[in-house]
Amino acid sequence: MTEYSVDEQIITCMARELRGEYLVSSVTAFGSLAAHLAKSTHAPDLAVLSTPESGMDAVPLPTLSLGQFLTENQRAIPLTMEDIFDAIFTDRFRIWINPAQIDQHGNVNISVIGPWDKPKVALVGSRGIPEDTSHLSQGLYYLTQHTPRTVVEHVDFISGAGYNPERRNTLGGHGAPTCLVTNLGVFGWDQESGRMLVRSLHRGVTPDMVRGATGCAIELGSRIPTTEPPTAEETAIIHAADPLEVRRLELLSGKEAAEKFAAIYERERQALHAAWPRRRQ
Amino acid sequence: MNKVMSTDQVIAEIPNGATVAIGGSSLSRKPMALVRALARSDRRDLRLIVNVGGPEVDLLIGTGKVAEVIFAFVGFEVMGLAPHFRRARQDGAIKFQEWTEYTVMAGLDAAIKRVPFLPTHSTLGTDVLRHSTAFKTIQDPFHGETLVAVPALRPDVALLHVNLADPQGNGVVLGDGHMDALCAKAARKTFLSAEQILLPERLQTYGRDVHIFRTMVTGVVEAPWGAHFTGCAPEYRADLQHVQEYLGAARDGGGWHEYLERYVYVNHRDYVRALGGERTLGERLRV
Numbered sequence: 144m145t146e147y148s149v150d151e152q153i154i155t156c157m158a159r160e161l162r163g164e165y166l167v168s169s170v171t172a173f174g175s176l177a178a179h180l181a182k183s184t185h186a187p188d189l190a191v192l193s194t195p196e197s198g199m200d201a202v203p204l205p206t207l208s209l210g211q212f213l214t215e216n217q218r219a220i221p222l223t224m225e226d227i228f229d230a231i232f233t234d235r236f237r238i239w240i241n242p243a244q245i246d247q248h249g250n251v252n253i254s255v256i257g258p259w260d261k262p263k264v265a266l267v268g269s270r271g272i273p274e275d276t277s278h279l280s281q282g283l284y285y286l287t288q289h290t291p292r293t294v295v296e297h298v299d300f301i302s303g304a305g306y307n308p309e310r311r312n313t314l315g316g317h318g319a320p321t322c323l324v325t326n327l328g329v330f331g332w333d334q335e336s337g338r339m340l341v342r343s344l345h346r347g348v349t350p351d352m353v354r355g356a357t358g359c360a361i362e363l364g365s366r367i368p369t370t371e372p373p374t375a376e377e378t379a380i381i382h383a384a385d386p387l388e389v390r391r392l393e394l395l396s397g398k399e400a401a402e403k404f405a406a407i408y409e410r411e412r413q414a415l416h417a418a419w420p421r422r423r424q
Numbered sequence: 425m426n427k428v429m430s431t432d433q434v435i436a437e438i439p440n441g442a443t444v445a446i447g448g449s450s451l452s453r454k455p456m457a458l459v460r461a462l463a464r465s466d467r468r469d470l471r472l473i474v475n476v477g478g479p480e481v482d483l484l485i486g487t488g489k490v491a492e493v494i495f496a497f498v499g500f501e502v503m504g505l506a507p508h509f510r511r512a513r514q515d516g517a518i519k520f521q522e523w524t525e526y527t528v529m530a531g532l533d534a535a536i537k538r539v540p541f542l543p544t545h546s547t548l549g550t551d552v553l554r555h556s557t558a559f560k561t562i563q564d565p566f567h568g569e570t571l572v573a574v575p576a577l578r579p580d581v582a583l584l585h586v587n588l589a590d591p592q593g594n595g596v597v598l599g600d601g602h603m604d605a606l607c608a609k610a611a612r613k614t615f616l617s618a619e620q621i622l623l624p625e626r627l628q629t630y631g632r633d634v635h636i637f638r639t640m641v642t643g644v645v646e647a648p649w650g651a652h653f654t655g656c657a658p659e660y661r662a663d664l665q666h667v668q669e670y671l672g673a674a675r676d677g678g679g680w681h682e683y684l685e686r687y688v689y690v691n692h693r694d695y696v697r698a699l700g701g702e703r704t705l706g707e708r709l710r711v
Contacts, residue, residue: 170501171502172502221597221598221599221600221601221657222600222601223600223601223602223603223604223605223635224449224475224525224529224601224602224603224606225529225603225606226601228525228526228529231526254522254551254552255513259522259551259555260516260555261514261516262513262514263514264510264514265505265509265510265513265514266499266505267497267498267499267505267506268495268496268497268498268499268522269496269497269522269524269550269552270476270496270497270524270525271496271524271525271526272524272550273524273526273527273546273547273548273550273552273553274524274525274526274546276549276550277544277545277546277547277548277549278545278546300551301549301550301551301552301554302550302551302552303550304548304549304550305549307549309548309549310548310549312570313545313548313549313569313570314545314548314549317545392502408664408665412708
């Protein structure tokens, strides 16, 4: 049996949702690796973006400064924001979003904790999520920590529209959530009721663990499939694409994250300088 | 016409209370040399328009220049939240309007096309629409569908950083274009900083890489490393070590003042010198 870690299980599940010939954003390390894994296995026509600085068809290499190392060496095709949003409006774009909160109806929040006018914690702002949740036919989310604070009954602020009453009145199915991958399992939504349901649980995860880690009601049937674990080939592709383990930063916080960051930063700098001679002094 | 000017001349064109659109995205190609000049000026009550903002918004809030921010995002990606932005949001110290990436673009595009608004599906079903004082829902006059009307955004000034420019104001962008061309077209006046200024006959050989046209540009400043500490593909990448230094200083009051003295209350040449000079920066950041 192949050995694998939870990040590899999550990334593998994310990759399996991607197919066809779409622009795929890779703004996080997990998203980047999922796109790369899918392209290396079952979805060779994906056009992977290395945003914000390398354009289309970069070989995604998770780096601390997003795609910024890659442009010169890999000659990706530079895009503008208009190119990217036209791809979103025409449903030729896919993105794995890592929200701060997601609720039972698939509404997601990356804006604020607490009320918008007087936030307890001001996060970052909705970015392009409202465009994704009004246009894309796949709504893809992942969480590295499935807890009652991240999977909640109601999000504090709806940055991206799940199955809510306004959606029903104005958008119909355009941009509805379709998949959530967490460290515990793979989830989806019932299109009629708009409620979250479980598709599979990762090996070793019990329904009680999910119930305890979920801040909203969730239907857990008696016969839940076990998630297909990563194959040896899949883990090998992830290891080769992310030798510095930038992905692990998304699992850590505080001092641990700072130490990991410093170690990766130095190794990344050395690796880049060894591999790619500078163009000019 | 020769539009080459100094940074101070650019700042002189930005009055108190001006609406300033800033180009670039995230940690990429922000006009940081011009932003630092604005931060050390005595301007106040600026209204900023950014798409994916970060260091530029945080620095201008942290130096007390800002009355209002229209934004889709303000942060430092994997490096963390923006300290001054976060504090100002939580304290309610200045005004904020949360827009989205496309609606900022649509607002600029409406200004360019001289229409009062542009329609979109974006923000339907979200609290961005519920909390917005700017957007309104409308009915499609043809089929009755509900849409969101995004009002025109007209910047007084756009500040952009490009790889190359010529003295007439044409600008070459070699990496991702972000929404810089929209800023340039929508603003009453656009100012560029450029890594290097070339003669027009050389710039013309760049063909479609000329994203910014001289007919929209008022002034050009030559500023090598002018996007630092954000990146400028393919010349140099974002300086994450400096991002950490910035964030450390911005989180703590005493350190912030020292940071400003060292990096902001100095001209651009001395800024580069404070970082060890062009050679040291090159060794760290050019790949």
